[in-house]
Amino acid sequence: MSRIKALSIEHSPASTQAPLKGIEKTMGFLPNVFRTLANSPVSLSGYLQLSQNLSKGELSPVEREIIALAVGQVNECEYCVSAHVLYAARRDLSDEEIQAARRGEGTIFASLAHKVATQRGRISDADLAAAREAGLSDSQIVELVVNVAHLTFTNYVNNVAQTDVDFPLVEV
Known part of the structure; x- marks a missing residue:
């Protein structure tokens, strides 16, 4: 059992709801890692921003x-x-x-x-x-x-x- 709650979209901070909905739409489900990161809006945002930047990098x-x-x-x-x-x-x-x-x-x-x-x-x-x-x-x-x-x-x-x-x- 998780020691930090994985938040549903509805119970996550307002600033995380749109990104979480986007992840859910893209992936077909909302993985628990993102639901856990939603406990800290700045952490979720930072993770997603760096992920997006790295996806445009030189590494395949x-x-x-x-x-x-x-x-x-x-x-x-x-x-x-x-x-x-x-x-x-x-x-x-x-x-x-x-x-x-x-x-x-x-x-x-x-x-x-x-x-x-x-x-x-x-x-x-x-x-x-x-x-x-x-x-x-x-x-x-x-x-x-x-x-x-x-x-x-x-x-x-x-x-x-x-x-x-x-x-x-x-x-x-």
């Missing part, structure tokens, strides 16, 4: 899913891993690719995201050089780090709240 949706899988696993966020396993499969990642990403393997995105998350950004010169040798630009590296921070934000909210998982459950 598949690359962002790979990062989400790696970071969610590092942070042991059952909610986010469950959600992103589903989303990754919908983006045609195989079970093997999903498992590799969760281990921080398979791609430079998974590897670097895993290292950034586990080492709290204090990666080695060799790790940074490996990312560049794999073809990542400095712009992509910065964007990857911001994605890690953005994902860590929701991982931590869900871990603190113990948000009820409303996706097919995946154990971390």
